[in-house]
Amino acid sequence: MRRETQLEGRTDALDLLAHFPAGxxxxxxxxxxxxxxxxxxxxxxxxPAAARVVLVEGPPGVGKSHIAxxxxxxxxxAYLLTSQKLLQxxxxxxxxxxxQIVKGRDNYACDRYPGAHVPTSRGACRRPRGPLCQCPYVRAKTAALGAPIFCANTTYFATLRHWHAERLRRRRLLIVDEAHNLEAQLAGVYTAGFPPAEMRAWFGxxxxxxxxxxxxxxxxxxxxxRLEARRAAIGRELEALRPPELAADLFLRMPPSRAEQELIAQRDNLESxxxxxxxxxxxxxxxxMRYPPDPDATLELVPLSVAVMARELFAESAELxxxxxAHLGPKSVLAECFGLDAGGMRAFASPSPFPVEQRPIVYRPVGALSRSSLAALEPALFAAIATILDVHRAEKGLIHAPSYAAGARLVRDLAARAPAHAxxxxxxxxxxxxxxxxxxxxxxxxxxxxxxxxxRDGVDLPDDFLRFQIVTKMPFPDLGDPWTAARRERDPRWYALETAKALVQAYGRSCRHAGDHGVSYVLDAQFERFLARYRVLLPEWFLDAAEPALRARGSSDGTE
Ligand code: SF4
Structure with missing residues (x-):
């Protein structure tokens, strides 16, 4: 028998352009x-058997938020999810x-303490014997739940759906914007983390x-x-904060002290x-397991695959x-990642609306950068960066550093090598x-x-805010991270695709609208090898700029 769905009977409404935002x-x-x-x-x-997961890929400037x-x-x-609060x-x-936007509790102030800026996560209702009322957070959430378009960030939505039994009813449509981050965000939602201070408090x-x-x-x-015992102990500590001579209602009228807010935060962390x-x-x-050997390390237990969680999230949240x-990659890799059948997905991609002259790539390899070669190649890398800074001495730009440690070394090196640019x-x-x-x-x-x-991601620097950028090292995910290493072992294509997505994201900073322009320098010789091997994982609009860059380099080397 044919399954009744909310989507049925709406074929008359398929003039999507009629719903394009006004103006x-x-x-x-x-x-x-x-x-x-x-x-x-x-x-x-x-x-009802047709594809119900649709992939929409569009480079910067296409206007994906208007499509969404x-x-x-x-x-x-609809549920409309973004990857970061900045995008929200x-x-x-x-x-x-x-x-109707809703954010996490910490983003709203408790109404009961005007002027004291107590976040609702530590508001009066979170204190022992605290009242229940309708705070800005509850109001925002209720409004979003009742609105035609519920907008939240992906982590908040997945957390709300999974951990707190609030009823997020199944809607007609779920849109996940910046979905190239979805796997990492879902893995984060389910990770059990134990920072050192918490381990001391909970386990001694x-x-x-x-x-x-x-x-x-x-x-x-x-x-x-022990966790249960610690939760009870925090409850007692919170009760003991009220001086016995002070009635509970009077105490609750005073904003919670810093000590009380810390205890409430500890209780929330413990419950989570x-x-x-x-x-x-x-x-x-x-x-x-992520647990570096240093004494002050955080222990994290991370699910290797989020396939079951993602499949459930999709199926329970919406019909479609x-x-x-900007780039999601082959359906088959995504299907494996999210526990879906590739046949149940449809993919649509757009070319870039901007001519390649407005977003060129310049390839200037200093050597094949890797963990082991980086130290030896850094002097050449830093010198190449100083030269580019000199060429663009009057323009704003962005340098994608290989890591925080290498970025700090670059800043120190330039202070000595090129103080005016530093x-x-x-x-x-x-x-x-x-x-x-x-x-x-x-x-x-x-x-x-x-x-x-x-x-690399979610940063909008149009026009004079970015006229040049430098991709120092190819953005291979860090294999020193046990989760990344295990994920690659399970599916080497996934690792290559993560690299391709990160590279495309970085490149996407250079040209943000029709009147914009910006040049991207690539200094890592692994770029060439990667393109030769994984061309198929990169979108055409990226290859339009990358291939001339390789040819230009080849002819300047005399290799063509
Ligand atoms: S529900 Fe009321 S008491 Fe609780 S945080 Fe919101 S405003 Fe404050």
Whole structure:
């Protein structure tokens, strides 16, 4: 018998362009992509066995957020997920009134303590005997749950859906924007992490280094009682914070002290760890242990595959799923990653709307950079970077460093080698420092240059904010990370595709709109080898710029 679905009976609504956000004319690439997606949806409407996962790939400048909004508006019933809060803010700025945004509790202030800036995660209701009320967070979540377009970041959504039994009803459409990050984000949602301070508080000291994640199963079963005991102890400590002579309601009228907020945060961490440990213990899949040998290391237990979780997320969240990104790669790799049947997916890709002259690649290899060769090749690498900085002495730019350690060495080297250019550098020493560094870069009247290993993704630096960028080392995922190493062992194509996606993301910073331009330098000779071997994993619009760069290099070497 034919299964009834919410999607049925909507074939009349397939003029997707009619739902394009008002005030903007669709570009030809957007119109073509939407027409192709409309066909896939029409098929899904007519045939319950048709593909229900649609991949939409479009390079920077195509306007994927407008495509996502068109689909969400057409459905009238969508979850729209972004990979970062920065992108969520972008959606809010562009389409504010049309979608209802909800963020994690920490982003809202408790109404009960105006002026004290107590986040709702530590608000009055989180204190012993605290009242239940409708806070800005609850209001935002309730509004989003009732709105035609619920917009959240992917991690928040997956966490809410899995760990807290709130009913996120099945909708017509789930759109995951920047979906190239989805696997890593889902792995993060299910990871059981034990930072050193927590291990001391919960277990009296660091957990031992065992041979594999599985070896922690028996140990953690034993420790569940200790976690429970610690949770009860925190509850008692919280109760004891109120001076006995002070009535509970009077105490609750005072904002929680720093000590009380810390205890509430500890209790939340403990509860979250408890839930994740239970999930780890109940899950029969393969898990990977991250536990570096240094004494202050964090122990993490990470699921090797998120296939089961992703399949469940897709199936339970919506009738139809759209995954969107600049580049997602072959369906077969994605299908394996998300536990899907490749036949149940349709993929549509757009070319770049910008001529290659506005987004050229210049290939200037200093040698094949790898973990083992990096130290020997760094002097040549740093010299090449100094030369490029000199050429672009009046322009802002971005240097993609190989790692935080190598980035710090580069900054030190340039201070001695090219002090005038070193003063232009804005060193981004951690992911937390990103937003502040980007603000400083945008605000400065000097031709500043950002240096970071973590600005490949989700960073918008149009026009004069970026006229050149340097890809130092090819962005191979770090095989020193046990999860990455195990994932590659299971599927070498996955590792190559992750590299291709990271490279394409970095390249995508260079030209953001029709009137923009920016040059990308690539200094790693592995670029050439990678292209020769994995051309098929890269989109045409990237190859349009990469192949002339290789040819130009070949002819300047006399190898052509
Ligand atoms: S529900 Fe009320 S008490 Fe709790 S955080 Fe929100 S405003 Fe504060």
């Amino acid at each position: 903007v004319t669709p570009r030809p690439e957007q119109a073509r992509l939407l027409a192709a997606v409309a066909d896939a949806i029409a098929e899904a409407l007519d045939d 909004m068109t689909l969400a508006r057409w459905s009238g019933d 803010d972008q959606y809010e700025r562009e389409f504010g009134a049309e979608l 000291g660091p957990l031992p280094h065992l041979a594999s994640a599985d070896d922690y199963r028996a140990l953690l079963v034993e420790h569940l009682d 760890a408890f839930a994740r440990v239970r999930f780890f213990l109940d899950d029969a899949g393969e898990w990977i 799923v759209v995954l969107s990104s 003063r232009r550098l804005i060193w981004v020493e951690s992911t937390e420092a990103k937003a502040r560094a980007l603000d400083a870069h945008r605000a400065s009247s000097v031709p500043t240059v950002l240096v970071s290993p973590s600005l």
